[in-house]
Amino acid sequence: MKVRILVRPKSGILDPQGEAVRRALPALGFGGVSSVHVGRLVEMEVESAGEVEGMCRRLLANPTIEEYEWEVIS
Amino acid sequence: MKIGIIVFPGSNCDRDALYAVERAGAEAIELWHADADLKSVDAVVVPGGFSYGDYLRPGAIARFSKVMGPLEAFAKEGGPVLGICNGLQVLTEAHLLPGALLRNTHMRFVCTRVRTRVEIRGTPWSSLFTVGEEITLPVAHNEGNYFADERTLQELEYEGRVVLRYLDNPNGSLNDIAGICNEERNVVGLMPHPERVSDPILGSDAGLKVFESVLSFAVATL
Numbered sequence: 001m002k003v004r005i006l007v008r009p010k011s012g013i014l015d016p017q018g019e020a021v022r023r024a025l026p027a028l029g030f031g032g033v034s035s036v037h038v039g040r041l042v043e044m045e046v047e048s049a050g051e052v053e054g055m056c057r058r059l060l061a062n063p064t065i066e067e068y069e070w071e072v073i074s
Numbered sequence: 075m076k077i078g079i080i081v082f083p084g085s086n087c088d089r090d091a092l093y094a095v096e097r098a099g100a101e102a103i104e105l106w107h108a109d110a111d112l113k114s115v116d117a118v119v120v121p122g123g124f125s126y127g128d129y130l131r132p133g134a135i136a137r138f139s140k141v142m143g144p145l146e147a148f149a150k151e152g153g154p155v156l157g158i159c160n161g162l163q164v165l166t167e168a169h170l171l172p173g174a175l176l177r178n179t180h181m182r183f184v185c186t187r188v189r190t191r192v193e194i195r196g197t198p199w200s201s202l203f204t205v206g207e208e209i210t211l212p213v214a215h216n217e218g219n220y221f222a223d224e225r226t227l228q229e230l231e232y233e234g235r236v237v238l239r240y241l242d243n244p245n246g247s248l249n250d251i252a253g254i255c256n257e258e259r260n261v262v263g264l265m266p267h268p269e270r271v272s273d274p275i276l277g278s279d280a281g282l283k284v285f286e287s288v289l290s291f292a293v294a295t296l
Contacts, residue, residue: 013221014246016177059138062131062167064174065221 008039078115082125094272098285120161133163154198162263173222179246211266220247
């Protein structure tokens, strides 16, 4: 099965990458953007979803600074 | 005294650390990341660089390499461990030190020299300094912005575990933190590079005392 994992900076944690994108958008004429967070998308093919939670916690995300969510997509 | 220097794929300050260790008067032993063996060294340096290309997050993959099992055991038994730059990132990923290193607030790689202040001397790696001593050290990093949650930060400050503080904060790190230690004080992580200033021929030897400290500390505790 295919699993999609989304990792992003925890809310309240400084996200310099998101901030840089937020500041770049008006320069291109896109208005009305008040906050941007840039995260990471991981897609993987797994035999079962049983260990995805552990993978997220131990490797794919750093729980000190990031939060994650995942779903089975097919 | 034997000091081991871990070499990961992508380490680029391992030779500098080796040079600094030898200049300080210790025997330098290279430790390969894929060997679960610390070769009976008395202290370990986790050097700077871009271990595993910084893939995923700096230090995230290196943290699971074979050498890390013995290193974690060594650290838990009180063995002196020093992580420099990427080495500090590896040690936080391995939970041997608290917190994490975020992208620099200005989003640029910073490569310069900064003034820092030594805050405590009760660690193996700062024992020859005086508290409040100012030293200028090179920094070279993209993720040097120290972050810890408020409680951890308070603990670090209250327990006197901030080892080194920036006088010119180059990356936005909380409380100007440039270096920290664990509760037992045997594991130290520094964002600046003392090994790059270990010989006057390199412009300064201000960092040599970090390595001389661990030798002097070992003699004092034997």
